Amino acid sequence: MSKRYILGIDNGGTNTKAAIYDMSGKELAVSSRGTKMLTPRPFFTERSIPELIEATIEVIKNAINKSGVDPEAIVGVSCTGHGNGLYLMGEEFTPVRNGIISTDSRAIDYIDKWYQEKGFEEKIHPLTMSSVWAGQPVALLAWLKDNEPEMIDRTKYIFMVKDLVRYYLTGKATLEITDISGTNLINLKTKNYDDDIFDFFDILDWKDKLPPLVNSTEEAGKISKKMAELTGLVEGTPVAGGVFDIASSAVATGLVNDNQLAIVTGTWSINEYITSEPKAEADLFMTSIYPIEDKWLVTEASPTSASNLEWFINTFLANQPITTGQSIYDYCNDLVCDTTVDEGQLLFFPFIFGSNSIADATSGFVGINSYHELKHFVRAIYEGVIFSHMYHIEKLRTFNLNLEGAARIAGGITNSDVWLQMFSDALGIPLEIVTVKESGTLGTAMAAAVMLGEYPSFVEAADEMIHVAKIIEPDLEKTKVYRKKYTKYADVVDNMASPWKIMNES
Known part of the structure; x- marks a missing residue:
């Protein structure tokens, strides 16, 4: 059988990457391109969606060309990207407005109001298991409802950045569950949308804009004819649901066992461990769904890192x-x-x-x-x-x-x-330190490997694809x-x- 490869795509706040791996986790090629952070007003951090998609197409093409791999041999694709923020799409792949990056803080006043309301800690936090902060979709949707209400009627789909990219690649609108589990938009106990949550945040008008949920390793679409022509990928190549960026980086370090600390340094300071027992603690930043069955990712994070x-x-x-x-x-x-x-x-x-x-x-x-x-x-x-x-x-x-x-x-x-x-x-x-240059792209590419049946789960994928390169002693x-x-x-x-x-x- 000829060798098979997988493609991982990672869209951070200001950088877009694509990397090609073989099924052992060896990186064949990576391509990256910067994108502009737009600050139209103080505390606003936005980006152009057309530029984002153009950058994604470019890095996919470049990675394929650099790798020398026959596109027919790239048998699976998966995306990751910065968590939270907000990307709104209208009809026919038309952006409603600029995308909003998770470092945005225009909605800070809503956070103070919600924390002062008795219902958040008593009713909402036990369901979402996440703190609420200005760069989350719930805060941004509330702000848009009050300040740009025309956006509600113009919006067909609400996306996170990786789900937006997957939508462009496949033409199919879905939201992936590890990503959406860190947004306050779903009930983590039922793993689905919940009217009580939308009522509390006063964003029920937006609920019907949310696409169906998919799992990380579930096939969430196939490369469309148009995107095949633009990227060099083969039409019909399956695309996995992908992984929340903090989980993608974690699995790419080999975080598959409880009680081990993982640290991710980038725009955000991300510090996390996995557990079989989800935690809904008032002082904890976030508990989210991990892409390993019956595991949860406990995270402390802020945009205060490198x-x-x-x-x-x-x-x-x-x-x-x-x-x-x-x-x-x-x-x-x-x-x-x-x-x-x-x-x-x-x-x-x-x-x-x-x-x-x-x-x-x-x-x-x-x-x-x-x-x-x-x-x-x-x-x-x-x-x-x-x-x-x-x-x-x-x-x-x-x-x-x-x-x-x-x-x-x-x-x-x-x-x-x-x-x-x-x-x-x-x-x-x-x-x-593991032998991984691009943890985001590899972590999400592992989802494609599991989708294809190359490995039964992320646990086996990590055992084969992730290796410790060196240890720094204090x-x-x-x-x-x-x-x-x-x-x-x-x-x-x-x-x-x-x-x-x-x-x-x-």
């Missing part, structure tokens, strides 16, 4: 002269290596796109004096991102006392040995220093509540 470095580079280092052949990331690593863990005592709060502690919190440096140079600011960013992850991980450990041992880590930070070592030192635990002497620094970070965050509130007053 994207803060991207922002700093784009804002302050865009014209920085660097050595020929050296990347800007190598340059940042070198700056950090020219400092020590106990040097400078400069703190950075990584809240450029939102906070994981105080609703009014904004980003910034604290402790600046004439001693500090660029290298200290870059180190503070590295550490601030780590401390944000630690804040989440400490909360997870209050819910799971067995969350010990080495952690699996994925995402952009794995490209920096310097940052990885700092992570391990600060957490005081080993970090396991320097426990540095762990002591980082612990003191983290305590200081947490204390300053708590004491900044009042100043941040003042700064956000109109």
Whole structure:
């Protein structure tokens, strides 16, 4: 039998990727393209849907060409993408408006109102098992109903980003269940839509715009003739439901056992473990459906991770002269290596796109004096991102006392040995790095492999397709220093509540 391949597609907030794998998880080719984040007003983060689809077509074509694989041998396709946000479609593949990315916070006032209502914690949270925040569909739909009500009649389908891409690829409208389980739009006990939820959020007018639900490894459509012509894929190629991005990255680290910590670094600080017992705790960010049967993903997350470095580079280092052949990331690593863990005592709060502690919190440096140079600011960013992850991980450990041992880590930070070592030192635990370059695309491609019957489930797929490449061991002497620094970070965050509130007053 000739060799068979699978294609994974990943649409993040500002980047689109496609990668081709064989059934052992070996990456043959990957292609990526950036997309613009649009900020038409403060606190709005949007994107052009036509640009998104154009980018997706481009990266699929490029990945196929780079791989040298006969498109006939690409036997399955699957998508992932950033969770939450909102993508509205009208008739005949016509976008109703710009897509909204999950870092959007225009609807923050709705969050305060809902949390003050008695019914949320008593009735709604036990059903959805998720906190509610401004970038979720429920908040955005409520905001649109009040501010752009004409969108309701113009909308035929409500999508998450990966489901939108799958709709364009196949012409079939569905929502995949791991993704939608993290949006407050479904009852996690019944695994279906629930009028009580829509009534509470006052978005019942939108309910009939939601497509049917499908599972991760279920065939959710086939590549259409039009998209076959545009992408180079073969018409009729089956497309799996796909996977919520946080779950996709988790399975791509090999997270298939209970009580193991997984960390994903990107736009969002994602910290998670899987369990057989779903949790609906008031202080927990989210419990969502995992693509392994009878497993749930318990997550603490916020948009406070490595994207803060991207922002700093784009804002302050865009014209920085660097050595020929050296990347800007190598340059940042070198700056950090020219400092020590106990040097400078400069703190950075990584809240450029939102906070994981105080609703009014904004980003910034604290402790600046004439001693500090660029290298200290870059180190503070590295550490601030780590401390944000630690804040989440400490909360997870209050819910799971067995969350010990080495952690699996994925995402952009794995490209920096310097940052990885700092992570391990600060957490005081080993970090396991798997032989995966693009966790999002591989994790969702695994759904296609299971759909095709190559593996019975994600458990067997992970055993064959995921392997640990190296283990980072912590320097426990540095762990002591980082612990003191983290305590200081947490204390300053708590004491900044009042100043941040003042700064956000109109």
